[in-house]
Amino acid sequence: MPKFLLLKHYSGGPEPHDFPPINEWSPDEVTAHIKFQLDTGRMLTERGEFVDAQAVSQDGAWVRYGGPDAAPVVLDGPFPETKELVAGWFLIDVESEQRAHEVAAYVSSAPGPGGRPIHEWIEVRPVMTAPATIE
Amino acid sequence: VTGVPEDLLRDLARQVLGALVRRGAEFGSAEDAVQEALLDATVRWPQTGTPDEPAAWLTTVARRKLVDAQRTDAARRQREQVVAAHPPTGPTEQDDDTLLLLFLCCHPALSPTAAVPLTLRAVGGLTTREIAAAYLLPEATIAQRISRAKRIVAEQELNRPGDVTVVLRVLYLIFNEGYTAGTVRVDLAAEAIRLTRLLHEAYPQPEVGGLLALMLLHHARRAARFDDNAMLVPLDEQDRPKWDRTMIAEGVQVLTAALTREQHGEYQVQAAVAALHDDAASADETDWPQILAWYDELIELTGNPLAELSRAVAIGEVDGPLAGLRAVDDVEQRLSDYHRLHAVRAHLHARAGNTARAAELFALAARSAPSTAERDHLLKRAAHVRLNGGAIDTVSRRVGIRPSC
Numbered sequence: 001m002p003k004f005l006l007l008k009h010y011s012g013g014p015e016p017h018d019f020p021p022i023n024e025w026s027p028d029e030v031t032a033h034i035k036f037q038l039d040t041g042r043m044l045t046e047r048g049e050f051v052d053a054q055a056v057s058q059d060g061a062w063v064r065y066g067g068p069d070a071a072p073v074v075l076d077g078p079f080p081e082t083k084e085l086v087a088g089w090f091l092i093d094v095e096s097e098q099r100a101h102e103v104a105a106y107v108s109s110a111p112g113p114g115g116r117p118i119h120e121w122i123e124v125r126p127v128m129t130a131p132a133t134i135e
Numbered sequence: 136v137t138g139v140p141e142d143l144l145r146d147l148a149r150q151v152l153g154a155l156v157r158r159g160a161e162f163g164s165a166e167d168a169v170q171e172a173l174l175d176a177t178v179r180w181p182q183t184g185t186p187d188e189p190a191a192w193l194t195t196v197a198r199r200k201l202v203d204a205q206r207t208d209a210a211r212r213q214r215e216q217v218v219a220a221h222p223p224t225g226p227t228e229q230d231d232d233t234l235l236l237l238f239l240c241c242h243p244a245l246s247p248t249a250a251v252p253l254t255l256r257a258v259g260g261l262t263t264r265e266i267a268a269a270y271l272l273p274e275a276t277i278a279q280r281i282s283r284a285k286r287i288v289a290e291q292e293l294n295r296p297g298d299v300t301v302v303l304r305v306l307y308l309i310f311n312e313g314y315t316a317g318t319v320r321v322d323l324a325a326e327a328i329r330l331t332r333l334l335h336e337a338y339p340q341p342e343v344g345g346l347l348a349l350m351l352l353h354h355a356r357r358a359a360r361f362d363d364n365a366m367l368v369p370l371d372e373q374d375r376p377k378w379d380r381t382m383i384a385e386g387v388q389v390l391t392a393a394l395t396r397e398q399h400g401e402y403q404v405q406a407a408v409a410a411l412h413d414d415a416a417s418a419d420e421t422d423w424p425q426i427l428a429w430y431d432e433l434i435e436l437t438g439n440p441l442a443e444l445s446r447a448v449a450i451g452e453v454d455g456p457l458a459g460l461r462a463v464d465d466v467e468q469r470l471s472d473y474h475r476l477h478a479v480r481a482h483l484h485a486r487a488g489n490t491a492r493a494a495e496l497f498a499l500a501a502r503s504a505p506s507t508a509e510r511d512h513l514l515k516r517a518a519h520v521r522l523n524g525g526a527i528d529t530v531s532r533r534v535g536i537r538p539s540c
Contacts, residue, residue, distance in 0.1 A: 023497075023514055027515045034364060059502060
């Protein structure tokens with residue numbers, strides 16, 4: 001079965017998020033949102049589709065090779081302007097791309113302010129696999 | 136593993152390995168041999184029944200495995216002669232063996248990432264797969280860490296009595312990992328307690344007792360630390376009847392015995408703080424002046440800026456939030472972007488009535504929180520102070536009692 005990486009971003013996708021940042025929600029809205037994430041992980045596990053889920057901190061650094069005798073070049077975060085800032089992911093192993101899109105849409109329906117779906121953009125990336133040995 | 140009591144096997148694993156090593160077997164190969172013997176036992180015992188002398192059975196099989204392995208390694212053949220038949224070990228020898236194994240697995244030459252899985256496997260009797268599951272790491276990664284660790288241990292001279300502070304540190308790390316995880320996986324916190332108990336039986340020094348007490352006094356709150364949505368519940372909001380009173384009583388007893396010997400150390404002092412929290416029937420009844428005094432001692436002992444941050448919380452309770460905030464300022468230089476610094480400051484600002492600043496700082500703390508449980512908790516705190524002012528119930532009650540700020 002093919003694997004897909006479902007990426008959540010801090011700042012939106014093709015369009016910026018049109019909901020306020022989570023630290024401006026009410027405590028109950030935060031709780032409901034978090035419960036949804038946990039339940040989603042559980043649902044994927046029960047369906048035999050779950051591989052991994054992680055959240056990554058907003059803070060971080062850009063690092064590159066500095067040269068043979070030089071220290072690594074480090075640019076410290078945070079990078080609030082970076083649209084590509086990944087917030088976390090689900091890695092799933094599913095029947096088809098269609099099912100991956102279905103899961104992504106479900107993830108995007110997570111409740112936000114007022115309990116309404118946040119319609120967050122989810123980036124869906126197929127994971128490359130080893131070539132098939134039997135053609 | 137149906138039919139074979141797992142606890143029995145795990146205790147035997149340690150005893151058999153200890154006996155083999157004490158009689159001169161090389162630690163790394165002996166550990167492999169014991170693991171293989173355990174596998175045999177899990178396959179055979181359900182069919183034949185547990186042997187009358189399971190330790191002797193395992194020792195015999197492990198010794199055979201060891202000899203087999205060494206036949207393929209001519210350079211080691213000499214050593215196999217040393218591992219001769221031996222009488223069953225008594226309790227004293229078992230304690231000595233446990234200690235010997237812990238000193239080997241927690242050798243100062245090993246980094247914690249190497250010492251932790253080695254200890255869990257060789258002394259704790261966990262399989263590589265179980266350890267990998269506990270740390271959410273691939274089995275091959277843990278297997279590699281264990282074999283590299285064994286190679287390093289093989290190069291070391293073991294100077295008995297070893298370094299018990301390193302052993303305590305490793306056990307503390309195992310406990311901490313289990314404690315912060317909070318989810319259902321191999322129970323590392325319980326595992327750390329089990330190992331620390333073994334160490335305490337073999338080596339009842341005050342700081343060993345201190346660490347055992349510290350673990351028990353924290354572990355006792357386990358059932359109240361997370362709610363049904365896996366959200367972290369802070370100490371002052373925990374449902375205290377859910378705490379394990381038996382475990383607390385044991386922790387207090389171990390701690391009292393350690394403290395009477397008047398060789399205080401960081402684990403005993405941290406345990407004393409935990410005992411004072413456990414002793415309070417409600418958050419309002421916490422004996423903060425005494426906790427403050429213990430933190431003063433902890434800072435004298437360690438100079439640790441984290442201890443100073445905890446002390447700032449205690450100052451906030453005793454002398455009011457503004458005094459607490461001044462204490463945070465004093466430690467800031469040495470703890471720049473640490474999430475707990477922001478969280479403590481946010482908590483104190485909320486109590487002082489600066490709700491906007493508190494919400495801002497809780498959000499900042501959430502940004503750099505190291506776990507999703509802590510992050511989510513801090514996000515909710517931010518939301519809470521923004522909507523309700525500082526009026527988180529227990530906090531406002533305390534402000535009411537002590538308007539000294």
